[in-house]
Every structure is written in structure tokens, then in C-alpha cells.
Amino acid sequence: MTIANPSRRTLLQAGGLLLASTALPTFTLAQAAPAGGRLVVAADSEPKNLNPAIVASNGVFFIASKVVEPLAEASFDGKDGLAPRLATSWEGSADGKSVTFKLREGVKWHDGKPFTSADVAYSALAIWKPLQNLGRLVFANLETVETPDATTAVFKFSKPTPLQLIRNALPVVSSVVPKHLYEGTDIATNPANVKLVGTGPFKLTEYKPGEYYRLTRNADYWGKGEPKLDEIIFRVLPDRAGAGAALEAEEIQLAAFSAVPLTDLARISKVPGIKVISKGYEALTYQLVVEINHRRKELADVKVRQAIAHAIDRKFVVDTIFLGYAAASTGPVPKNAPEFYDASVPTYAFDTAKANALLDEAGYKKGANGTRFSLKLRPAPYFNETKQFGDYLRQALAAVGIDAQLVNADAAAHQKAVYTDHDFDLAIGPPVFRGDPAISTTILVQSGIPAGVPFSNQGGYENKELDGIIAKASETIDTAARTELYKQFQKIVATDLPLINVAEWGFITVARDTVQNVSNNPRWAVSNWSDTALKS
Amino acid sequence: MRLVRHLVRTPEGAIGLAILAALVLVALFAPVLSPGDPLRIAGRALLPPFADPAFPLGTDRLGRDVLAGILHGTRTSLAVGLAAALAAIAIGLCVGLTAGFAGGLVDEGLMRVVDAFQIVPSFLLALAFVSVIGASVPVVVLAIALGAWADPARLTRAQVLSIRERDYVASARVIGMHPAEIALREILPNALPPVLALSAIIVAAAILTEAALSFLGLGDPNVVTWGSMIAEGRNILRSSPSLSIFPGIALVVTVVGVYLFSEGLTKALAGRRLEP
Numbered sequence: 086m087t088i089a090n091p092s093r094r095t096l097l098q099a100g101g102l103l104l105a106s107t108a109l110p111t112f113t114l115a116q117a118a119p120a121g122g123r124l125v126v127a128a129d130s131e132p133k134n135l136n137p138a139i140v141a142s143n144g145v146f147f148i149a150s151k152v153v154e155p156l157a158e159a160s161f162d163g164k165d166g167l168a169p170r171l172a173t174s175w176e177g178s179a180d181g182k183s184v185t186f187k188l189r190e191g192v193k194w195h196d197g198k199p200f201t202s203a204d205v206a207y208s209a210l211a212i213w214k215p216l217q218n219l220g221r222l223v224f225a226n227l228e229t230v231e232t233p234d235a236t237t238a239v240f241k242f243s244k245p246t247p248l249q250l251i252r253n254a255l256p257v258v259s260s261v262v263p264k265h266l267y268e269g270t271d272i273a274t275n276p277a278n279v280k281l282v283g284t285g286p287f288k289l290t291e292y293k294p295g296e297y298y299r300l301t302r303n304a305d306y307w308g309k310g311e312p313k314l315d316e317i318i319f320r321v322l323p324d325r326a327g328a329g330a331a332l333e334a335e336e337i338q339l340a341a342f343s344a345v346p347l348t349d350l351a352r353i354s355k356v357p358g359i360k361v362i363s364k365g366y367e368a369l370t371y372q373l374v375v376e377i378n379h380r381r382k383e384l385a386d387v388k389v390r391q392a393i394a395h396a397i398d399r400k401f402v403v404d405t406i407f408l409g410y411a412a413a414s415t416g417p418v419p420k421n422a423p424e425f426y427d428a429s430v431p432t433y434a435f436d437t438a439k440a441n442a443l444l445d446e447a448g449y450k451k452g453a454n455g456t457r458f459s460l461k462l463r464p465a466p467y468f469n470e471t472k473q474f475g476d477y478l479r480q481a482l483a484a485v486g487i488d489a490q491l492v493n494a495d496a497a498a499h500q501k502a503v504y505t506d507h508d509f510d511l512a513i514g515p516p517v518f519r520g521d522p523a524i525s526t527t528i529l530v531q532s533g534i535p536a537g538v539p540f541s542n543q544g545g546y547e548n549k550e551l552d553g554i555i556a557k558a559s560e561t562i563d564t565a566a567r568t569e570l571y572k573q574f575q576k577i578v579a580t581d582l583p584l585i586n587v588a589e590w591g592f593i594t595v596a597r598d599t600v601q602n603v604s605n606n607p608r609w610a611v612s613n614w615s616d617t618a619l620k621s
Numbered sequence: 622m623r624l625v626r627h628l629v630r631t632p633e634g635a636i637g638l639a640i641l642a643a644l645v646l647v648a649l650f651a652p653v654l655s656p657g658d659p660l661r662i663a664g665r666a667l668l669p670p671f672a673d674p675a676f677p678l679g680t681d682r683l684g685r686d687v688l689a690g691i692l693h694g695t696r697t698s699l700a701v702g703l704a705a706a707l708a709a710i711a712i713g714l715c716v717g718l719t720a721g722f723a724g725g726l727v728d729e730g731l732m733r734v735v736d737a738f739q740i741v742p743s744f745l746l747a748l749a750f751v752s753v754i755g756a757s758v759p760v761v762v763l764a765i766a767l768g769a770w771a772d773p774a775r776l777t778r779a780q781v782l783s784i785r786e787r788d789y790v791a792s793a794r795v796i797g798m799h800p801a802e803i804a805l806r807e808i809l810p811n812a813l814p815p816v817l818a819l820s821a822i823i824v825a826a827a828i829l830t831e832a833a834l835s836f837l838g839l840g841d842p843n844v845v846t847w848g849s850m851i852a853e854g855r856n857i858l859r860s861s862p863s864l865s866i867f868p869g870i871a872l873v874v875t876v877v878g879v880y881l882f883s884e885g886l887t888k889a890l891a892g893r894r895l896e897p
Contacts, residue, residue, distance in 0.1 A: 325856065326856060329859070346856050348857040349856075351860070405683060473682065477683055483658065491843050498752075
């Protein structure tokens with residue numbers, strides 16, 4: 086009965102700390118983060134479906150990851166870049182057809198029921214594999230999950246599935262939900278998709294649409310002495326300009342995912358009591374990509390695609406649009422995935438003369454009005470930066486005689502136009518690199534994907550050699566051989582340019598100095614925040 | 622010409638006319654005053670205003686010339702404002718004239734349609750229209766006209782109802798003029814003045830609506846508009862307020878100019894009628 090009355094205990098502790106800090110102003114809290122307190126965070130969207138097992142996206146994880154946990158979380162210094170969560174160890178078989186997870190003991194769901202291997206088996210077979218946007222790919226060959234005892238789950242695959250891929254995907258695809266609430270119901274409309282029940286350090290206790298989400302401390306959490314905070318409030322602040330002002334007024338203590346606009350960072354970093362942090366997004370690299378519709382005859386010519394790549398000044402994009410908070414891309418794998426990244430791919434320096442020469446060579450001479458041909462350019466509306474890059478790309482293409490007509494649309498209309506109706510010539514998209522090319526990167530260039538799958542190859546690009554490498558890598562168990570295949574993949578993409586990678590960026594967190602243990606893992610904003618604390 | 626003399630004699634009219642004339646000149650000569658695409662990235666990003674003679678009003682987030690944007694924005698604003706008002710007045714006149722002159726069931730039917738359009742807030746109508754069809758200049762013009770034609774229609778109908786009972790209309794009927802001829806040649810010219818006075822207000826409202834649509838990202842992204850300039854500046858309002866302030870001033874000056882002109886026009890029209 087050490088945790089007889091948590092609220093009183095934490096209250097006393099907080100009171101004690103308050104006394105100590107007022108009695109000794111120089112007293113520092115370096116050793117142990119203080120417990121208690123309410124953290125107020127800016128949230129900019131309210132996902133309709135909050136179940137991270139079904140919708141593996143950052144907007145959902147931002148809130149849901151505190152409630153529903155994955156088998157393992159990304160880590161800066163853990164083995165394989167992972168820190169155990171609901172699984173304590175994982176091991177692949179020699180033939181690559183099974184992976185054995187040892188699960189944590191003594192974990193309870195928020196409704197008091199015990200967490201067992203049956204929950205993992207159910208989540209994997211009933212949700213991750215058939216329903217989840219990313220799980221569909223990672224667990225495509227998953228046949229069964231055997232549960233010899235309550236803390237062991239053995240994943241059996243019909244074809245060899247690389248452990249490297251499973252490991253890299255674990256933080257994103259393996260959110261476990263309770264079997265006893267989902268079994269026998271319609272999963273898509275289950276009320277637990279909104280009123281989440283998980284094993285995480287916080288319980289979702291209140292949601293007021295348009296106002297806030299309230300997460301309260303889970304006293305039965307398996308982590309010793311965690312969570313530190315009593316409460317997390319996600320305040321819905323859709324206006325990006327509002328987050329900075331709210332931080333200054335101390336209405337909120339933290340704004341993640343660049344909720345404070347990049348242009349405001351220089352100013353706000355000088356405000357006393359506020360820190361600007363660019364760490365903590367290493368495993369969530371967004372890529373600025375020009376998607377190309379290869380059905381257009383001009384764009385089907387690789388010379389035209391190379392000309393477009395040469396027409397883009399990546400330095401301008403990084404320095405002016407991203408204000409330096411980004412890096413120029415060389416290919417489809419970002420630099421902060423060193424396991425796979427290959428720097429020795431063909432690159433396209435900013436060279437208008439060369440771009441013009443390539444276009445002339447391709448047979449598209451400038452007409453009397455100085456233009457060669459017209460294109461429809463659709464920038465994705467999700468970020469200020471993608472829209473600004475749209476404005477920039479129009480100008481950059483005008484400089485080489487290509488007239489790009491911008492078409493703006495809201496998120497739903499944009500996705501329908503590009504990924505279902507193929508009503509675009511060029512589109513600007515921000516796909517995410519999620520730790521392994523097989524999770525959400527190869528799908529951008531692979532052929533044979535049905536229309537309507539968002540963030541996939543909908544430009545009609547088809548390259549048998551590339552498809553072959555992607556298929557082979559998905560079944561290669563040997564880590565070194567698999568990595569080598571992805572290096573070839575990068576070379577082909579950078580040479581043939583099915584799409585043009587322009588820049589890659591992480592987000593910025595802005596927090597009050599009182600918030601501690603911020604950005605201490607590569608997916609911090611979407612991790613469980615069990616050790617995050619507030620200094621009083 | 623007499624109307625112009627009356628107009629200039631009122632202080633509102635004189636100032637309004639001067640402002641409008643200046644704006645029209647700017648709009649006509651924008652390509653001469655600042656040649657090239659105003660959306661071109663011309664210099665270093667975020668130059669402050671009044672610092673570099675090449676960019677008197679500074680540059681925006683991407684290094685586009687703010688002055689060029691404002692000059693070319695005049696074209697978009699005036700063109701959209703005038704075209705939308707013209708379309709609204711044309712539709713309004715036709716509907717009002719038909720309803721008032723025909724009377725009976727036709728009148729009832731048309732007026733219920735007018736009611737329907739007056740009930741829906743015109744801005745919401747424009748918003749919905751543009752988001753469904755897609756943003757381009759003609760669509761924006763049509764969207765604004767769609768929300769603005771109901772008022773002139775009502776006004777025209779009221780005028781027609783009073784005029785068609787006048788003696789000269791009765792005599793025209795007696796001498797056997799064709800009803801369409803009566804409507805167009807006898808009634809319309811006399812019903813026109815109040816509608817014209819209203820038209821200036823519609824222009825001002827149309828310019829504001831266009832700016833609001835652009836502000837919300839529903840303008841044509843391929844042309845520069847004041848609304849989109851204000852929207853882009855809004856993200857950095859704290860650090861570079863001038864990016865929003867300059868197009869804001871341009872918008873205010875234009876709308877005030879149009880309003881003053883309409884005030885003057887109303888007075889001039891009233892004065893003309895009082896004078897024998």
C-alpha cells in the first residue's frame with residue numbers, strides 16, 4: 086500500500102517542494118523531476134477518430150500516445166533505437182517467419198482489467214493488419230499471433246518479414262487496444278475510438294469539442310514513480326498566431342509541432358522564460374516533395390523532370406521558407422536515418438541555364454511568349470511552408486519557361502484531386518519518413534497502388550526494376566543485405582526522379598522553462614510523456 | 622456631363638472621384654509602374670519598408686516586392702469589384718424589371734427567389750460557391766454577384782411598381798406600344814438613378830468580399846490581391862506588421878473612395894431631379 090492516496094501524497098510533495106523552493110531560492114531540482122502539476126499544451130486539430138491503432142498519424146498520436154501505448158517507443162540510446170514499453174523484449178527467428186515478444190507483467194487497462202498477450206494478438210489481427218493505414222503494409226504477411234502464455238506473443242508470418250522493419254515500425258504501428266472492449270463490435274464505430282481506454286500513464290477523462298482534452302494521471306501505471314504530472318490539458322488553439330501569444334501569457338506551457346510559426350521563433354526565443362527546442366522530432370522527418378503526374382507527356386520525359394530539379398534553389402527553400410529549420414534533401418531517405426541514408430546519389434544543383442538546356446534538349450522550345458508549356462500545380466494545404474513552396478515553385482518554373490498555374494484547395498479536396506482523381510500535373514506534398522523506407526516511403530514510387538490511397542504513388546509512375554528492389558527488400562531478412570537494397574532504391578529514385586525531394590524538416594517545440602524532460606526521445610511529441618514534469 | 626458637374630460640386634463627390642480616378646490610373650499603368658510578374662521573387666526576404674530604394678515598401682516572406690503587389694493588386698480589386706457589381710446590377714435590373722412590370726404570379730415567383738438569396742448571408746454564399754467550384758477570377762466575380770443582385774432587384778421592382786402607374790406609361794400603352802418597349806424605353810431609364818446610386822455601394826462591398834475571400838485563401842492564387850497579401854502578412858504580424866498594413870491601407874482608401882463617390886452621386890442625382 087505504498088500508493089494509498091496518490092492525490093494527497095502528490096499534493097504534500099508539491100507543497101514540500103514549494104516550501105523548499107521559497108525557503109532556499111538557489112535550491113535546484115537537478116536530481117529528481119518534481120511530481121504533480123498541470124501541463125497545458127496547444128493542440129491544433131481534433132481528430133475524428135482518436136484510436137492510434139486504426140489511424141497511425143501524428144495528429145492522433147499527439148494526444149492518444151499518452152493514453153494508448155505501443156509495444157516499444159523510439160529512443161536516442163536504447164538498443165536498436167528502441168525503449169521497451171508494453172513489450173520487454175523481441176526476437177526474430179532465423180527464417181524470418183516469426184517474431185516473439187515478451188510482454189510486460191502486471192500491466193492493467195484503465196478500466197482495471199489485466200493486459201495480456203490476447204490483447205496484443207487481437208490488436209494485431211483485427212486492427213493493425215486489416216484496418217490501420219501503415220499496419221496494412223508492415224503486417225501484410227502476418228498470419229496468426231500465438232499466445233502460449235499471458236506474457237508471450239509470437240507473430241507468425243506467411244513470408245519472411247525482416248525484423249529490422251518490424252523493429253523500426255514498432256513505435257508507430259503497435260498501439261495496443263483492449264480486446265474486451267472491441268471484440269464482437271463494429272471496430273470503426275466503437276465508442277472507445279473516442280473515449281480511449283489504454284494502459285498509458287494518463288487516462289482520457291474529458292473531451293470538450295472545440296475547447297480541450299483533459300488527461301489525468303493513471304495511478305496504476307506500471308512505470309515506477311510515473312507519470313510525474315497530475316494532468317495534461319490539450320487546449321484547442323487552431324489559430325497558429327495564437328499559440329505564441331498564449332505561451333507568453335502563460336496560458337499554455339508548451340506548443341509542439343511548430344504551432345508557433347517559424348517566423349515568430351526569433352522573437353519568442355528572446356522572451357525570458359521561454360525555450361525553443363528543435364530536438365525530439367528525429368524519427369518524424371517530414372519531406373518536402375514535388376509529386377509528378379507521369380501521365381503528362383512532358384513530365385514522362387526524365388529530362389524535363391531533371392530540368393525541374395535543377396530549377397529549384399534548395400538553399401532558398403531552406404533559408405527563406407524554412408528560415409534555416411530544415412535541410413536540403415538529396416533523395417527519398419532523409420539524412421537523419423543514418424541506418425539507410427546514402428549520400429552518393431546523383432544530385433541536382435540549382436542551375437537555371439542547365440535546366441533550360443535540358444528542356445530544349447527534350448524538344449520543348451520556348452514559345453513566342455517565353456513559355457514552353459503550362460502545368461497545373463497543387464500545393465498541399467497542410468503547412469504554411471508547403472503553400473509558400475508552391476508560390477516559390479511557380480516562380481522557379483517561370484524562370485525556365487514553364488508556366489505553372491496554382492490551384493489551392495482544402496485538405497479533403499486536395500487529397501481527392503491528387504490521390505483519387507489524378508487531377509494534377511505537379512503537386513507538393515509533405516510525406517513522412519517513419520524510420521524505415523518500407524513503412525511510408527517506398528509506397529510513394531511503387532507501382533500498382535489503387536487510386537484513392539493517400540500519400541502513395543498516384544502519378545502513374547512505373548519502373549519494373551524499382552518495383553523489384555522494393556519487393557525483394559520487403560522479404561530480405563539479413564539486415565545488411567536489406568540496407569544495401571534500400572541504397573540501390575535511393576540511387577534509382579534520385580536518378581530517374583519519379584518525384585523530386587526538395588527538403589526535409591522536423592518540427593519545433595516551444596515551451597516555458599518550467600517544463601522539464603522535453604524532447605528526450607526522437608518521437609517526443611507523440612510519446613507518452615510519463616517523465617515530463619513541471620518545476621514549480 | 623451635367624451629372625459630373627453636380628458630382629464635383631459636392632465635396633464627397635469631388636474627393637471620391639479623385640481617389641477613383643487615381644486608382645484607375647494606377648490599375649491601368651501597373652505594368653508600366655512595376656513591370657514584370659508582381660509575384661516574382663525580386664530580392665532578399667523581409668526587407669523593411671523605406672530602407673532600400675529598389676523596394677520602397679519592402680519585401681515579403683519570400684522576397685516579393687510589396688509595392689508591386691499593391692500596384693497590381695489595384696487591378697484585381699477594381700476589376701473584380703466592378704465586374705461583380707456590373708453583373709449584380711444587370712441581373713438585379715432584369716429580375717426587378719420583369720417582376721415589377723409583369724406583376725402577378727411572375728412577380729410572386731421572382732420575389733420569393735430574391736427572398737431566398739437575401740436570407741442567405743452573401744459572404745457565406747460566396748464562400749460556399751468558391752470552395753465548391755474552385756478559385757479563379759471569373760468564379761470569384763460570379764460568387765460575389767450571386768450574393769449581391771437581390772438588393773438592386775428589389776429596388777428596381779419598387780421603382781417600376783410606382784412608375785408603371787404614371788400617366789406617361791398609361792399613354793404609351795394607349796398609343797399601342799409593345800410592352801417590352803414600354804418597359805425598356807419608358808420605365809427603365811426612370812427607374813435607373815436610385816439603382817445607380819446603390820451600385821457604388823455594391824462595388825465597395827464587392828471589393829471587400831473579394832479581399833475577404835482571398836484572405837481566407839479562396840482567391841485566385843495566380844494573381845496578387847490585397848486580401849491574400851494581408852493574409853500572408855498576418856502570420857508575421859508581430860515582427861513585420863507593415864506587410865499587412867500597406868495592403869490594408871490600400872483597401873481602406875479604395876473602399877472609402879468608392880463610398881464617397883456613391884454619396885456624391887446620390888446627392889448629384891437628387892440635385893438634378895430638384896433642378897428644373
